[in-house]
Amino acid sequence: MRITVKQPGRMTFWMGLPAWMVFNSLTTKIAAKAVESKGVKLGRQDMLRLVKELRRIKRKYLRLELVSVEAADGFRVRIRL
Template identity: 40%
Template sequence: MRIKVKSDDGKKINLIFPTWFVFSDLGARIAAKVISRNAEPHEFNLSGKDLSRLMVELRKIKKKYGRFELVDVQSAEGDIVKIVL
């Protein structure tokens, strides 16, 4: 998984995570814990099991389609965010 962020002032951030870790049950549990700490209960309510099921579906999509752009957003100011599986 790659996360690319480019701001309009030229600053870039590129993060690369191993796909096996992102889609693993451990990765889902870690994500659920981080989300529950930082989000209000009414904003985001997913358990580790729910995220594990989501990861299973994302693995199927990745296997079927290969490179898959999950997020591709550009702001009016020129900031760009891309998340590619």
């Protein structure tokens, strides 16, 4: 997974994270906590299912751009698988 943050007039920041570091049991627990604050209760099985699917998608769509946000002032964030 690659996260890129560009700000006009500033240095571009990017972070590459290996898939195993993003999709593992620890991150699923952290994600479950995060979505719980949004009122969604996710069980361990649900999270593992999500992670399994994300791993499959990573293999299938290598470098898929999941999110791209471009502000009018030039600020840009991209999250790529």
